[in-house]
Amino acid sequence: MSESVGVRLKRLPHGEGLALPAYETSGAAGMDVLSAEDVTLEPGGRHAVATGLSMAIPEGYEIQVRPRSGLAFKFGVTVPNTPGTIDSDYRGELKVLMINHGPDPFPITRGDRVAQLVLAPVTRAQWQEVEELDETVRGEGGFGSTGL
Numbered sequence: 001m002s003e004s005v006g007v008r009l010k011r012l013p014h015g016e017g018l019a020l021p022a023y024e025t026s027g028a029a030g031m032d033v034l035s036a037e038d039v040t041l042e043p044g045g046r047h048a049v050a051t052g053l054s055m056a057i058p059e060g061y062e063i064q065v066r067p068r069s070g071l072a073f074k075f076g077v078t079v080p081n082t083p084g085t086i087d088s089d090y091r092g093e094l095k096v097l098m099i100n101h102g103p104d105p106f107p108i109t110r111g112d113r114v115a116q117l118v119l120a121p122v123t124r125a126q127w128q129e130v131e132e133l134d135e136t137v138r139g140e141g142g143f144g145s146t147g148l
């Protein structure tokens with residue numbers, strides 16, 4: 001078993017009666033999160049899907065909102081801002097941004113698993129401004145500089 005961290009969570013009125021986000025298997029990295037609303041994503045359409053949940057993530061952690069590969073593969077339905085970032089100081093409703101890249105309307109029913117939530121540690125950077133950076137073999141090469 002890997003380590004687990006307590007996360008305080010509040011159900012909003014429209015989240016009553018829904019299961020909490022849950023790990024589907026013993027080794028799952030993400031908890032599948034459920035929609036708290038019925039909505040249809042038209043082709044090319046996007047929507048911030050309500051989850052009916054707000055939370056207080058412990059300082060030093062974030063939650064990443066990631067797509068479910070099954071929805072992406074079968075229907076072209078994914079999370080446009082993946083990974084979505086839930087900050088530890090955010091107390092609003094967690095919403096899952098979704099976009100339908102597929103050719104057909106995609107109906108979401110309350111209770112459907114729309115995305116997955118990954119709790120991750122955050123390391124904050126402290127800038128150290130300098131005049132010169134160290135030299136490397138790569139140097140300024142990027143964006144395909146090593147070939148395709």
Ligand SMILES: O=c1ccn([C@H]2C[C@H](O)[C@@H](COP(=O)(O)OP(=O)(O)OP(=O)(O)O)O2)c(=O)[nH]1
Binds near residue numbers: 065084085088093097
């Ligand atoms: O998929 C997402 C992404 C963000 N949020 C919430 C939690 C997050 O803490 C807050 C701000 O997100 P972000 O920093 O990505 O958005 P922004 O456009 O920079 O907004 P802000 O100016 O509020 O930071 O919105 C969600 O509910 N779902």
Ligand SMILES: [Mg+2]
């Ligand atoms: Mg922001």
